[in-house]
Amino acid sequence: MDKTRVKTADDFDRVQFVQIEADEQGQRIDNYLIRVLKGVPKSKIYRILRKGEVRVNKKRAKPEYKLAENDEIRLPPIRLEAPGPANVSSAKVEYLEDAIMFEDDRIIVINKPSGIAVHGGSGLSFGLIEGLRILRKQAPFLELVHRLDRDTSGCLLIAKKRSALRHLHEQLRNNQVDKIYHALVKGHWPQKRFKVKAPLHKNTLKSGERMVQVNDAGKPSETQFRILKAYSKASLIEAKPITGRTHQIRVHCLHAGHPIACDDKYGDSEFDAFVKQQGCNRLCLHAAQIRFIHPKTGQQVSFEAPYDKKLAAIVKKTL
Structure with missing residues (x-):
């Protein structure tokens, strides 16, 4: 049986059998499919996995299944409903x-x-990683190492080689990557509140929107906090997530009684209106710093991302 390589969107309209090579093992099947089926909506990829249309060694596979060398994947015909990001201009x-x-x-x-x-x-034709692939058309490999929420700004790490991706993912699993966030929150953050430990449970609404809440049935979650600046009505805080749950910092701030400014999911409408009057209408959460071991040199490196104009302006105001 011919084990093909998925190359272009033209391949998606027929059944394919793909054999996993040595440098592809260890990754989750959902992440693998998102990478190779460029232009196919993420929602469709999870749908065909959920329905059992994707088979690994002739068996159904859950999204979290870790691929092994020589695994045989059967990909069903996939009808694309809209043109992919290849039609987006570099400009x-x-x-x-x-x-x-x-x-x-x-x-x-x-x-x-x-x-x-x-x-x-989720209704978006392309995002940052697709944009980078357009800018770096000659790069054979570009993949997200981790994620940030759509409205969160700051440090985001991209791997340009699969070996680098594996190395960095191992660091994430071993808690060797430090990510530091800054957030503008409602009210006075307590001087002695250095951490929030509260289990987080993720729900997906019928609309596909993800909502997270503190719930004993959720996964253990911890965030460490430090006050950077105190205002009369707000606090600028540093947040360091010890675990990496969806919306963790946003929900932990809400749980502590200090929601992040302009958070359309977990915010306080009155406080948000006040901040917007000051000229800032974006989520006031920023991935300010990231530290990790460089996959090539083996040395620890650190990067700091400056605030954008709106965030820089609001933290300088007398709130």
Whole structure:
């Protein structure tokens, strides 16, 4: 049986059998499919997995299944409902070039703008990673190492080689990657509140929107906090997530009684209106710093992302 390589969107309309190679093992099947089925909406990929249309060694596979060398994947015919990001011109994503803080042959560190999703899907034709692939058309491999919420800005790490991705994912699993966030929150954060430990449970609404709440049935979660600046009606805080749950910092701040400014999911409408009157209408959460071991040199490196104009302006005001 011919084990093909998925190459272009033209391949998606027929059944394919793909054999996993040595440098592809260890990754989750959902992440693998998102990478190789470029232009296919993420929601469709999860749908065909859920329905059992994707088979691994002739058996159904859950999204979290870890691929092994020589696994045989059967991909069903996939009908694309809309053109993929290949139709987006380079001019529309050139702003990402200015956001790149560091780049070499292994990684890209980018200061992700607020308001852009890290990848396409859920009604979005393309996101940051698709934009980078348009800017770096000659790069054979570009993958997200981790994610940031759409409205969160700051440090985002991209791998340019599969070996680098594996190395960085191992660091994430071993808690060797430090991520530091800054957030503008409602009220006075207590001087002695250094951490929030509260289990988080994720729900997906019928609309596909993800909502997270503190619930004993959820996964253990911890965030460490430090006050950076106190205002009369707000606090600028530093947040360091010890675990990496969806919306963790946002929900932990809400749980502590200090929701983040302009958070359309977990915010306080009165406080948000006050902040918007001051000229800032974006989520006031920023991935300010990231530290990790460089996959090539073995040395620890650190990068800091400056605030954008709106966030820089609001934290200088007398709130």
